[in-house]
Amino acid sequence: MTITIALPSKGRMKDDASTLFERAGMRIIAVGNDRSYRGRVEDWDDVEIAFLSASEISRELGNGTIDFGVTGEDLVREGLAEADKRVEFCARLGFGRADVVVAVPEIWLDVDTMADLGDVAADFRARHGRRLTIATKYWRLTQQFFSSQHGIQLYRIVESLGATEGAPASGSADIIVDITSTGSTLGANHLRVLNDGVILRSEACLVRARNESHAGEPSVARIIEAVRSAL
Template sequence: SADGDDLVDLLDLGYGSCKLVLAAPEDGDVAAVEDLAGRTVATEFPNVTRDYLDRVGVDADVVTVTGATELTPHVDMADAIVDITSTGTTLKVNRLAVIDDVLDSSVRLFARPDVVDDPKVEQVLTAFESVLAADGRRYLMMNAPKDRLDDVKDVIPGLGGPTVMDVEADENGNGMVAVHAVVDERDVFETISELRSVGATGILVTEIERLVE
């Protein structure tokens, strides 16, 4: 096994984000971390809290609790708390104000230093990266008149530009091209409208399972 300090942080997986914060009663006299000197902090994370207090140079007592941390200042168990928050709702409900951020947290992929370059680890990393890269993107396919291709490219620059392939001419003998591109899903409907205005037809939108950039 490897100590946490020795692990290599490979990738933030983009979910489970939260913060560990120092908070105190809104109507109390703790407005800054320095105000906690000689006082008590309640937390479910005593080691992290002690490291934080050492880092900021404040000597305070740390009390370990196993739940309902946000209630401890209101029952005279502590002057402040260190606890996890994602939306801040629980803190607000309990009339607690954030004094300082202790650390940010999210789900991440780590590896031991001695296996970082292992092909299997690289495969796992690529698999995760490809899913994250595809998130929020859509794949567009369409036909467009060849003489309007520049207009189409102006609408969908894509990843390094759209992919363009010649196809059979339409019933009027006009040259046509098939155009494929990756776009942001937030722009899909606006993009489709603009593409139709420059002559694109048969527009197909699909989800992307993985995208290796």
């Protein structure tokens, strides 16, 4: 069978992903012209490459329309319910690192932990006449972390598709859940990560859709082996 591997077509993971594949002995050749979104791997005739954005890759893994993808763990866990049942994380690739975190305004001096935040959330309506609001694009991860892991139910998520760190200062939310790598954007916006507020330490991963057709397919094992050997 032909195995389709999706690699980032743009963005911060694109170059690292193609360098890794090269090191794994899988040299990628564009099919058609330079702007083509398909490729193949030199001397691997049963492999096809699709170039997609990192977030599309997580969606297509969920649909099972690609066999493997290189994308961020955060995008997979946010995009797919019960991700581990639908995909296998075959290798952590050591680039695209970012933490998904809960951050509060620096001036919330008494709030250091999720338990403290739970107390704030419980009092919020009495004090302010509304629920605590959280700006994020990570709905699923936020709900799992707050409700299932920490038993905090009294909050409202405000969807944020950009400049999330600005939400507390602009008044559109009280706190945020977002990714951070150096921490400089949080600092510039006077926000602080709670001591136990790291929801996920994400990085780029080689992810396999759990397709039944993979059972006993030699090229599936060969691809995983090749990528792991390059780490």
